Amino acid sequence: MPVMFSVLELMPDWLLTHGPAFLMALPLLMAAIMAVLPNKRVAWFTTFIVTSILTITAFALALYNAKVGTTIYKMGGWAPPHGISLVIDALNAPVLVLIALMSLITVVYAMPATVAEIKPNKRAPFYAAFLLCVAGLLGMVITGDAFNVFVFLEVSSISTYVLVAMGAARDRRALSAAYNYLILGSIGATFFVIGIGFLYMETGTLNMADMARILADLDGGSRVAKVAFAFIVIGLGLKLAMFPLHTWLPGAYAYAPTPVTVFLASTATKAALYLLLRFTFFVFDPSYAYVADGLLYILVGMGVIGMVFASLQAIFQTDARRMLAFSSVAQVGYMLLGIGIATTASVAAGYLHLINHAIIKGGLFIALGAMWYRFGITRTEDFQGLGKTMPLTMGAFTVLGLSLIGVPFTAGFVSKVNLASAAADAGWWWAVGIIMLTSILALVYIGRVLLLAYFQSPPQVNGETVIRNEAPIMMLIPMWVCALASVFIGVKSDAVVGASIRAAELLLGAG
Amino acid sequence: MSDPDRDLERMLGRDPHVVLRVISKFLIPLIALFALYVQFHGDYGPGGGFQAGVILAASVILYALVFGLKAAKAAFPPRLIRYGMTLGVLLYGGTGVVTWFLGGEFLNYSVLAHDASHGQHYGILAVELGVLVTVTSVMIAIFYAFGSRQPETSNEDW
Numbered sequence: 133m134p135v136m137f138s139v140l141e142l143m144p145d146w147l148l149t150h151g152p153a154f155l156m157a158l159p160l161l162m163a164a165i166m167a168v169l170p171n172k173r174v175a176w177f178t179t180f181i182v183t184s185i186l187t188i189t190a191f192a193l194a195l196y197n198a199k200v201g202t203t204i205y206k207m208g209g210w211a212p213p214h215g216i217s218l219v220i221d222a223l224n225a226p227v228l229v230l231i232a233l234m235s236l237i238t239v240v241y242a243m244p245a246t247v248a249e250i251k252p253n254k255r256a257p258f259y260a261a262f263l264l265c266v267a268g269l270l271g272m273v274i275t276g277d278a279f280n281v282f283v284f285l286e287v288s289s290i291s292t293y294v295l296v297a298m299g300a301a302r303d304r305r306a307l308s309a310a311y312n313y314l315i316l317g318s319i320g321a322t323f324f325v326i327g328i329g330f331l332y333m334e335t336g337t338l339n340m341a342d343m344a345r346i347l348a349d350l351d352g353g354s355r356v357a358k359v360a361f362a363f364i365v366i367g368l369g370l371k372l373a374m375f376p377l378h379t380w381l382p383g384a385y386a387y388a389p390t391p392v393t394v395f396l397a398s399t400a401t402k403a404a405l406y407l408l409l410r411f412t413f414f415v416f417d418p419s420y421a422y423v424a425d426g427l428l429y430i431l432v433g434m435g436v437i438g439m440v441f442a443s444l445q446a447i448f449q450t451d452a453r454r455m456l457a458f459s460s461v462a463q464v465g466y467m468l469l470g471i472g473i474a475t476t477a478s479v480a481a482g483y484l485h486l487i488n489h490a491i492i493k494g495g496l497f498i499a500l501g502a503m504w505y506r507f508g509i510t511r512t513e514d515f516q517g518l519g520k521t522m523p524l525t526m527g528a529f530t531v532l533g534l535s536l537i538g539v540p541f542t543a544g545f546v547s548k549v550n551l552a553s554a555a556a557d558a559g560w561w562w563a564v565g566i567i568m569l570t571s572i573l574a575l576v577y578i579g580r581v582l583l584l585a586y587f588q589s590p591p592q593v594n595g596e597t598v599i600r601n602e603a604p605i606m607m608l609i610p611m612w613v614c615a616l617a618s619v620f621i622g623v624k625s626d627a628v629v630g631a632s633i634r635a636a637e638l639l640l641g642a643g
Numbered sequence: 644m645s646d647p648d649r650d651l652e653r654m655l656g657r658d659p660h661v662v663l664r665v666i667s668k669f670l671i672p673l674i675a676l677f678a679l680y681v682q683f684h685g686d687y688g689p690g691g692g693f694q695a696g697v698i699l700a701a702s703v704i705l706y707a708l709v710f711g712l713k714a715a716k717a718a719f720p721p722r723l724i725r726y727g728m729t730l731g732v733l734l735y736g737g738t739g740v741v742t743w744f745l746g747g748e749f750l751n752y753s754v755l756a757h758d759a760s761h762g763q764h765y766g767i768l769a770v771e772l773g774v775l776v777t778v779t780s781v782m783i784a785i786f787y788a789f790g791s792r793q794p795e796t797s798n799e800d801w
Binding site for chain 1: 737747748
C-alpha cells in the first residue's frame with residue numbers, strides 16, 4: 133500500500149478535504165446542465181469526463197481513508213449530529229470506488245450502445261438521467277444522515293425508472309417493466325422512510341452514528357425501534373431484490389437499454405445492500421435480540437431460498453438477460469447469507485461477493501449487449517456458434533461466466549470459498565452444502581449457453597453461414613476490463629479481501 | 644383570442660366565463676405577489692422556496708385553466724420552463740460552488756460575506772431563489788404534461 137499512497141501526493145489537498153461533497157455535487161450539477169444541452173456528442177463526452185473525474189476522486193478518497201482513517205465532511209459547515217455529515221470509512225470507500233468505476237465502464241460501453249438503442253433527441257436526456265442516478269447512488273453511500281439516505285435513494289430510483297423506460301424504443305415491454313419497478317420501488321422507498329421516521333421518533337436524531345449511540349444507550353430501544361428495523365429491512369429488501377421481493381428485477385434488467393442494465397446490475401442493488409449492512413450492523417447491532425432474529429430468520433432464510441429458487445428459475449429462462457437477472461437474485465442470496473451468519477469472516481465474505489459480483493455481472497451484461505448490438509440476440513438458443521462468430525465477446529463471457537460459477541483463479545471462487553469457510557467456521561455445514569448446490573445450478577445455466585456457443589456451428593441465414601462479426605472496440609474494452617479484473621481478483625486477491633475484512637471489522641469489531 | 648365568433652359572443656355579453664375571467668384577472672397578480680411574500684418572508688417565518696414556487700405555479704395554472712392551455716403556453720413557453728428547471732438547480736448548486744471558491748465547505752454560506760450572519764442571509768436567499776425557480780418550473784411542466792394529453796373542454800361541454 134505505501135506505493136499506492138504516493139498517488140495521493142498527486143492529488144490536490146482541496147480534493148481530499150472537499151472530495152466527499154465534490155463526489156455527489158459534480159454529477160448532480162452536470163446532470164442539470166446536460167438536461168438542456170442540445171448536442172448529443174458533447175453529452176457523451178461530458179459524461180465520460182465527469183465519470184473519469186469521479187473515479188479518480190473516489191479512488192483518491194479510498195486511499196486517503198486507508199491512510200488516515202474515517203473522515204467526516206461537515207456539509208455547509210454545520211457539525212453533526214445537527215448538520216448533515218458526509219462520512220468516508222472503511223465500509224463505504226470501496227463501494228464508492230465500485231460505483232464510480234462501474235459508471236465509467238458503463239459510459240465507455242454506452243457510446244456505441246446508445247447509438248443503437250436510444251433515439252438521437254433522447255441521448256442528452258439519457259446521459260442526464262444517468263448522471264443523476266450516479267449522483268444518487270454515490271450520495272446514498274457517502275452520507276452519514278439517515279434522511280439524506282432516503283433523499284438520494286429517491287434521486288437514484290426515479291432516474292432509474294426513467295432510464296428503464298427508455299428501453300421502449302427497442303422493446304415496448306420496457307414500459308410495463310419500468311412501471312412495475314416504479315410501483316415496487318416506491319413501496320420500498322416508502323417502507324424505508326417509515327422506518328427512518330420510527331427511528332427518529334425513538335432516538336430524536338437523524339445522524340446515523342448518533343442513532344447508533346442512542347440505541348445502544350437504550351439497549352436496543354422499545355417496540356418502536358423494532359418496528360423501524362422491520363420497515364427498513366423490508367424497504368431495503370425491495371430495493372436490493374431480496375428473494376420474494378425481487379419480482380421487479382428480471383423485467384427491469386431484461387427490457388432496459390443495455391447500458392442501463394449493466395449499470396443497474398453492478399451498482400443499484402449493491403448500494404442497497406451496503407445500506408442494509410450499514411443499518412443492521414452500524415445503526416442497529418446484532419446484539420439486540422430482534423436484530424439477531426431478523427438476521428437469522430429473514431436474511432438467511434430468504435437468502436437461502438432465493439439462492440436455490442432463483443438459480444432454478446435461471447435455468448429455465450429462454451431470454452438470456454432474464455437468465456442473468458435471476459442469477460443476480462441468487463447471488464444476492466449469497467450476500468444475504470454472508471450478512472446473516474453475522475461473524476466478521478462471513479460479513480467480509482458477503483461484502484467481497486458484493487464487489488466481485490458487481491464486476492462479474494457488469495461484464496456479463498456488456499457481453500450480452502454486444503451480442504444484441506451485432507446480431508440482435510436476446511434468447512439463449514440464439515447463442516449457437518457465437519464462439520466462432522464473436523470469439524472475443526464470447527471469450528469474455530466465458531471468463532466471466534466461469535467466475536460466476538466459481539471456478540478457481542476467478543473472483544467468484546475467492547468469494548465463494550471465503551463464504552463457505554466462514555459458514556463452516558460458524559458451524560453452518562448445511563449452508564456450505566447449499567453454496568455447493570447453487571454453484572452446480574450456476575454451472576447448469578451458464579454451461580447450457582457455453583455449450584451452444586462453442587459446440588454448435590453458426591446458424592444459416594438465407595442459405596449462408598453467418599460469418600465472424602466482432603463487437604466494436606468500445607464494447608470490447610469495458611467487457612475485457614471486467615473479465616481481466618475478475619481474473620486478477622481471483623489470482624491476487626489481497627487488496628480486495630483486505631478491504632472487505634476492514635469493512636467487516638468496522639461493523640463487528642476485530643475477531 | 645382572435646377567434647371572431649368568440650369576440651362576437653363576448654361583445655354580446657354571452658361569454659359563459661366572464662365572471663371567471665374577470666375574477667381570475669384580478670386574483671392572478673395577487674397570487675403571484677403572495678408567492679413573492681412567502682418567498683422572501685421565508686427567512687423570518689414559515690415559507691420558503693418550495694411553498695412560494697407552488698403558489699407561483701398555481702397562478703400560472705389558474706391562468707391556463709381559465710384562458711386555455713394555448714394562452715398559457717404562449718406566456719410561459721415550455722422551452723423556457725425546461726431551462727427554468729435547470730436554472731434553479733444550478734442556482735442552488737452554484738451557490739455551493741461559490742462557497743467552495745471562497746474557501747468554505749459546500750454550501751457554507753458564512754463565507755459569502757465578511758460577517759458570517761450576513762453570509763448566511765445571502766446564501767439562503769440565493770438557494771431559496773433556486774428552489775423557487777425549479778419548483779415553479781416543475782409544477783408548470785407537470786401541468787403542461789397532463790394538460791396536453793387530451794383536447795381542451797369545448798364551450799358546449801360546460
